[in-house]
Amino acid sequence: MDWREIPSLSALRAFEATARLLSFSKAAAELNVTHAAIAQHVRGLEAEFSESLVVRAGRGIALTHAGERLAARLVAGFGEIANGVQDIRQLGVDRPLTISVTPAFATSWLMPRIGSFWEKHPDITVNISPTYKLVDLAKDNVDMAIRFGDGSWAGCDVEYLTSGDLVVVGHPELINNPNANSMADLVGLTWFFERIYARERRLVVQSEGFDLKSAQVNTLESSDLVFAGVSAKLGVSAITRSLIDHKITSGEFQAVCRLKTDGLGYHIVTRKNFESPSLRTFKKWLHQVA
Structure with missing residues (x-):
């Protein structure tokens, strides 16, 4: 596929919404842009294809034959993209959470409390990996680490959990x-x-x-x-x-x-800007019981 031969995805999204709703204004509201921006995208596509895609029809608009053909392809294409995105999101929902913790934290803090999480969320499987080894969250496919320190772990999202005194x-x-x-x-x-x-x-x-x-x-x-x-x-x-x-x-x-050990404590460490619904639920529970 040569992306240089394909119009901008923004323009194609604008036209798909226009064709589905048969309205520049409704398409603009759905995509949270202005009426003028939608019209400009559609006119730009018409200029690129040298074909009319929409025409005036009374107080609204209608699709031309070329417009109908393009709309049908875009509906199918964007539908496949949406299905693919949903499939990947579902993987994150369905797969177990993997939590890396120190053996001491697992034995003395987490295990005496986690029964309440499983009781409230029996649909979320949590794999607990007790280890002192540093883990690469992305490479080792670990959703969360709970570690002791001052919270200065670069490149990660870090949230204070409980005291290190x-x-x-x-x-x-x-x-x-x-x-x-x-x-x-x-x-x-x-x-x-x-x-x-x-x-x-x-x-x-x-x-x-x-x-x-x-x-x-x-x-x-x-x-x-x-x-x-x-x-x-x-x-x-x-x-x-x-x-x-x-x-x-x-x-x-x-x-x-x-x-007292100033500045030290247990912290939740996760990948930057990476949070599945299950992970969000588990983090919220941790903060509640800490």
Whole structure:
């Protein structure tokens, strides 16, 4: 196909609407342009084809034989385009959502809450992919990533979801002081850090004036192991507050003190200007429950 031999699509759309509605004014209203713009497009096509496409008929207009032939082809052609667009849109509606999250967020924040989403939206399938690996949203066909950081991911749409503030927690029986509220109450206890966050969280703890060099520190491979160690009364840890609110509320963990991490938190990361109806619904739900 040589597009140089085809008139502008704007002119063809203007004529198709005119032929279907038999009115310049109605075509202009449908396409949200002026009456003069529609007339100019139609006259331009007539000049290009050296054929009359419409003629006056009383107070309205009628199609010539050439106009009827062109209109029939355009109706069929634009109909095929509309069907193709709808097919692709339906693919986005029908296919499952793929959500990339860190294992800790998946286990401690998302899974305890997502039952309410599935109850309200049983028609939307959500595939949850827990991983620490960075993903290419387009290349890996991922609809959304939920990541911890300051929100500075270039080339993506980023929305703040929930706080990244840390809280130092331990088992109530290990801390053995219901009024503990400072780092001084943790002297002599073992610390657990998840490997991927170990360096940053050690720095945050030490910035509070706590000397980790004199403490027993164990670095574990996953957040699940850290949680298990705390639950087993083996040590304490600094964990993102939003991930363990439910354990603090239930009394399984005792919150000792809060460590503020300015500007950090969990964010929704999606492709730029790319949002299917299912993704929009899931994002709205996330914000409601955060």
